[in-house]
Amino acid sequence: KDLRCRFSSLGGSGCWYSCSSSVMLVGDSGVGKTCLLVRFKDGAFLAGSFISTVGIDFRNKVLTVDGVKVKLQIWDTAGQERFRSVTHAYYRDAHALLLLYDVTNKASFDNIQAWLTEIHEYAQQDVVLMLLGNKVDSAQDRVVKREDGEKLAKEYGVPFMETSAKSGLNVELAFTAIAKELKHRSMKLPNEPKFKLHDYVKKEVRGSGCCRF
Ligand SMILES: Nc1nc2c(ncn2[C@@H]2O[C@H](COP(=O)(O)OP(=O)(O)OP(=O)(O)O)[C@@H](O)[C@H]2O)c(=O)[nH]1
Numbered sequence: 619k620d621l622r623c624r625f626s627s628l629g630g631s632g633c634w635y636s637c638s639s640s641v642m643l644v645g646d647s648g649v650g651k652t653c654l655l656v657r658f659k660d661g662a663f664l665a666g667s668f669i670s671t672v673g674i675d676f677r678n679k680v681l682t683v684d685g686v687k688v689k690l691q692i693w694d695t696a697g698q699e700r701f702r703s704v705t706h707a708y709y710r711d712a713h714a715l716l717l718l719y720d721v722t723n724k725a726s727f728d729n730i731q732a733w734l735t736e737i738h739e740y741a742q743q744d745v746v747l748m749l750l751g752n753k754v755d756s757a758q759d760r761v762v763k764r765e766d767g768e769k770l771a772k773e774y775g776v777p778f779m780e781t782s783a784k785s786g787l788n789v790e791l792a793f794t795a796i797a798k799e800l801k802h803r804s805m806k807l808p809n810e811p812k813f814k815l816h817d818y819v820k821k822e823v824r825g826s827g828c829c830r831f
């Protein structure tokens with residue numbers, strides 16, 4: 619499915635392209651999908667008791683990528699097993715998927731393979747995919763090493779970064795990287811160098827420790 623991009627000319631303010639695309643957040647219940655979205659959309663962290671998502675929900679956010687407005691429609695899925703069939707129905711329309719695990723929860727990491735199988739089955743073949751290890755602010759509870767995430771991502775050829783919905787680490791970057799990739803795919807300008815999502819992520823990513831900045 620193509621991205622919807624259009625050229626707009628509005629009076630004296632010139633012309634611009636705008637694109638709209640859909641991004642879906644997937645992963646086990648409790649990994650922080652809703653918190654990541656709220657952090658990105660509102661710049662806040664949802665502390666307090668955990669309210670598990672029921673069914674599916676979405677928020678819109680407009681980003682400006684290299685002078686082009688990209689509207690991201692971000693679908694927040696429910697990680698709980700009983701809502702899986704709802705999620706399946708939405709995969710087909712997603713241009714990008716952010717697949718999350720929780721670095722303080724080994725089971726959520728072990729389930730990534732099953733998620734990838736599901737993605738392979740239901741999502742578009744050319745879907746933009748990125749693996750995120752969330753909750754890196756909880757250093758003392760960490761059970762999944764950064765290297766383990768990197769290794770798994772490399773194995774499957776997907777870009778990877780660690781994030782924290784709580785501190786905000788790499789949250790903006792995760793969505794910006796996706797938006798850039800989608801924008802480049804939909805507007806192939808003749809003189810523009812090809813955008814490489816892997817390289818961009820490698821260059822821009824911040825580590826969770828003090829010494830990686
Ligand atoms: N320390 C820490 N806690 C987080 C972070 N992100 C989410 N949490 C906590 O983890 C719990 C689950 O977060 P949610 O965002 O609701 O999880 P979810 O993936 O949307 O879960 P479902 O909706 O059931 O699929 C909540 O108690 C959050 O406060 C994070 O980056 N750091």
Ligand SMILES: [Mg+2]
Pocket residue numbers: 651652653669670671694695696697
């Ligand atoms: Mg949720």
